[in-house]
Structure formats: C-alpha cells, structure tokens
Amino acid sequence: MSINSPATTAAERDSILSCLQEDIDHLPNALARIAKYILENPEKVLHHSVAELGSFSGSGEASIVRLCRQIGFSGFRDFKLALAGEIGRPSTNPKSRDAALQALHETMAQNLGIAHGNTDLEKLEKVGAALAASRRVDLYGAGMSGITAELLAYRLLRVGLTALAFRDANMAHEVANGLGTGCVAIGFSISGLSLDTIQFLKSARSAGAVTIAITNRARSPLVEAADFTLLASGLHDRPIGGTLTPMVGKIFVIESLMLALSKVMEESLAK
Incomplete structure (x- = not known):
C-alpha cells in the first residue's frame, strides 16, 4: 500500500x-x-x-x-x-532468535551504510570549524534524541569545548537567551518535526548563533531552521520510537563530526 x-x-x-x-x-x-x-x-x-x-x-x-x-x-x-x-495480528513469519539477531544486525548495518552515504565532507568541515571557533555550544533533543544530544555534548566536553545538553524544553529555551554570535546550537530530531526542537533552533538563530540540525528527514521544519543539516540514516525503522536502531546513524554522524572537528583543531595548533 x-x-x-x-x-x-x-x-x-x-x-x-x-x-x-x-x-x-x-x-x-x-x-x-x-x-x-x-x-x-x-x-x-x-x-x-x-x-x-x-x-x-x-x-x-x-x-x-x-x-x-x-x-x-x-x-x-x-x-x-x-x-x-x-x-x-500474530506474525505470519515468526523468527527464531538467531534469525531475529541476524535481522537486527542487517538493519543496523543498513543504517550505518545510509548514514555514510549521506556524509557531506565539505559540510562536516564547515560545521567542525564553527564548533572549533565557538565559545559555547547548546544541544537539545526530546526523548531518544535527547540521549544522542548528551552523547555529542560529552564528546565536545572531552576536547575542551563548552557544551550544554538539554532534554527539558523550558530549560533549553530559558538558557538559550545567552546564545549569540560565536555560539552554536544543535538540534536533534529523528523526524525533524519535534516542535520544541524546531523552536529551540529558531530561537538560537534569532539570537545570532550558528544552527545545526542532526536528523533523519531531509525535508522538515527543523531543516528550515538550520544553517547546516547533517543527515543520519533515514526513516526506515518501524516504528520510529520502538527501537534504538535510529540512534546508529546519529552516532555515526557524531563521530564523523568529531573527526572533522579534530582535523580543524589540529590544523589550528599547527599554525
């Protein structure tokens, strides 16, 4: 259908x-x-x-x-x-545990492949440069996306950047008042339709921050509110909120971004 x-x-x-x-x-x-x-x-x-x-x-x-x-x-x-x-309705094709594990492996591998195929090296370098020059990075995501926002914040803190991750919309919007030129705001949303995440990026952009969307949907209001969009693995998991597999593509994006950031920081130190 x-x-x-x-x-x-x-x-x-x-x-x-x-x-x-x-x-x-x-x-x-x-x-x-x-x-x-x-x-x-x-x-x-x-x-x-x-x-x-x-x-x-x-x-x-x-x-x-x-x-x-x-x-x-x-x-x-x-x-x-x-x-x-x-x-x-009961499943018409019951799977053994081995078959279920194989299917899970294939789904996660497929998501990684899609995320890799969506990689834009030039865009990663620009985002990496914006992060390296930032005085503060705010990250927001709701639900499962909030977990991945916290993962990226942790990675940024480990390399010496000031990064704050929020899963509470009210707190994110209140703290966002301090954003401005020289800051970066990153919004995570699998579908790109989460209203609080969209508003977070819009507020950050209005304040003068560079805005970045990390999402699985190429066409969405979140993308429209972002200066840069990094696509993960696409909307292929069923249902969206039923498993952790949508995180696989986002983790790939996070680590790809960290590679780009490391390159920018190394080049800066070499000058």
Missing part, C-alpha cells in the same frame, strides 16, 4: 504502520506529525478521539481525516478498526 495510491480493499492494507513509515518523508508537515505520533504510539491511538489525536500530534482534525482517506480509509473510525486488527 502506498499513500500516493490509496488502497481499495482491506486485503491490500498489509501494514498500516509500514505504509506510514515508508511515506512519512513525502507527507506535508501537518500529516507527517500525525504519522509520526501514530508510529510512536499505535496502541494509544486506538483509545484517542480524533480531537485527542489532533492535540497530541499538533495537527488539526481535518488533517487527520485527510491522512486516513489518503491511505485508503473512509475516516478515523475505519482507520482505528484496521489498526487494532494489525496490532493484534
């Missing part, structure tokens, strides 16, 4: 979650926020009204109905019935 080619029968709806995951990168932002929330919270969605889903996803009720119709359902109620059946 494809969002661009709505399903005509229930039999064609093999996996609602897979469909949303594969096409989220091509959806308008309002619909993408809904898809992201559904992928991260499929069980909760079964108990939400259309108004509640709109509130939690940050989108309007009309957008929810539009998304449901776009993927082949008459409305939200029809969608929830199908989703309930999918969540409760």
